[in-house]
Amino acid sequence: MIRNNWSKEEITTIYNKPLLDLVFEAASLHRRESNPSEIQMSTLLSVKTGGCPEDCSYCSQSARYQTALKGTPMLTEEEILQAALNAKANGSSRFCMGAAWREIKDNTHFDRIVSSVKKITDMGMEVCCTLGMLTEEQAMRLKEAGLHAYNHNLDTSPEYYEQVITTRTYEDRLKTIENVRKAGIGLCCGGIVGLGEDKTDRIGLLHTLSNFDKHPESVPINALVPVEGTPMADSPKLPFWEVLRTIATARIIMPKSQIRLSAGRSEMSIAEQALCFLAGANSIFAGEKLLTTANCSLPEDKKMLELLGLTFKPSEVQSSKNHAALTEG
Numbered sequence: 001m002i003r004n005n006w007s008k009e010e011i012t013t014i015y016n017k018p019l020l021d022l023v024f025e026a027a028s029l030h031r032r033e034s035n036p037s038e039i040q041m042s043t044l045l046s047v048k049t050g051g052c053p054e055d056c057s058y059c060s061q062s063a064r065y066q067t068a069l070k071g072t073p074m075l076t077e078e079e080i081l082q083a084a085l086n087a088k089a090n091g092s093s094r095f096c097m098g099a100a101w102r103e104i105k106d107n108t109h110f111d112r113i114v115s116s117v118k119k120i121t122d123m124g125m126e127v128c129c130t131l132g133m134l135t136e137e138q139a140m141r142l143k144e145a146g147l148h149a150y151n152h153n154l155d156t157s158p159e160y161y162e163q164v165i166t167t168r169t170y171e172d173r174l175k176t177i178e179n180v181r182k183a184g185i186g187l188c189c190g191g192i193v194g195l196g197e198d199k200t201d202r203i204g205l206l207h208t209l210s211n212f213d214k215h216p217e218s219v220p221i222n223a224l225v226p227v228e229g230t231p232m233a234d235s236p237k238l239p240f241w242e243v244l245r246t247i248a249t250a251r252i253i254m255p256k257s258q259i260r261l262s263a264g265r266s267e268m269s270i271a272e273q274a275l276c277f278l279a280g281a282n283s284i285f286a287g288e289k290l291l292t293t294a295n296c297s298l299p300e301d302k303k304m305l306e307l308l309g310l311t312f313k314p315s316e317v318q319s320s321k322n323h324a325a326l327t328e329g
């Protein structure tokens with residue numbers, strides 16, 4: 001059932017099907033493979049915002065561009081734990097900490113992340129981090145602390161990649177992904193559409209992901225959120241239908257992965273989001289903010305899920321007995 005040898009030609013044929021045939025095929029498969037009425041909900045927290053040395057040309061947090069973003073020092077452990085408790089109370093099963101780092105350094109900031117991972121896992125949440133590149137040893141430390149998943153995106157096809165980022169290579173990214181896998185941590189890996197890439201690049205990204213030895217457990221599909229001051233600020237908006245095709249194709253070629261409708265969702269109507277869920281998207285980021293940009297409001301999302309007859313998927317992590325002690329202080 002799971003294939004790791006999809007050819008570009010096969011993926012291209014799927015991607016180019018008549019739209020409704022494509023959505024129908026993805027929806028049928030999704031209904032066979034998982035519970036189509038469950039949506040997994042993650043909450044993001046930027047634990048260290050801005051001032052990043054990388055040049056990712058879409059990103060508000062790169063120190064190379066003049067954006068309106070105000071950088072902040074790393075949050076305290078108390079602030080991080082409080083945000084996790086709020087996320088849990090709001091129904092999130094997963095809490096994802098992001099930092100504007102090129103790579104993890106072995107310092108007190110990393111110690112703080114490791115300690116937070118442990119405590120939030122003990123609350124019964126699946127914890128995810130996205131902290132840039134990491135070594136095998138750092139991945140092992142995170143695994144020992146209970147980390148459920150690590151997010152590290154490929155962003156686009158190998159061919160288009162250099163038009164988007166020059167300060168780290170595709171190979172660097174694959175190395176980090178390998179280190180995550182070696183440590184036995186779940187992999188969250190996807191990309192962005194709407195960077196001015198061609199259809200062949202969206203197919204190229206899906207080709208790389210679906211040919212990993214093991215498919216990523218989650219695949220975030222982000223639609224570019226244009227940020228004033230970045231080189232991508234004026235990228236023409238990608239038609240929604242291309243986002244839908246990307247999601248449906250991802251669902252068909254990676255049938256067991258969670259497909260996350262990620263950045264750009266707040267620009268979509270409920271009808272558009274419903275089509276994405278029908279085509280196999282089964283996860284979203286919830287809460288007013290992604291890392292630095294606006295997201296959909298929680299009450300609106302709850303109303304939408306109710307309207308569509310969808311429910312939140314519970315966490316796969318069991319809450320530990322220490323939870324009461326944690327919430328008390």
Ligand code: SAM
Nearest residue numbers: 058059099100101130132153222223224225263
């Ligand atoms: N600094 C870390 C890194 O790059 O690995 C982690 C955080 S980074 C913001 C995580 C991912 O968010 C990026 O790889 C990219 O796919 C996505 N992202 C960042 N800015 C975005 C934007 N303006 N629109 C859509 N997706 C974006």
Ligand code: DTB
Nearest residue numbers: 098130220262263290291292293
């Ligand atoms: C991912 O693929 N999307 C999330 C998460 N991984 C970390 C981040 C989206 C960021 C959107 C832009 C921002 O808010 O800064």
Ligand code: SF4
Nearest residue numbers: 052054056059062100
């Ligand atoms: Fe830095 Fe990550 Fe933004 Fe790239 S995407 S500039 S690495 S925070």
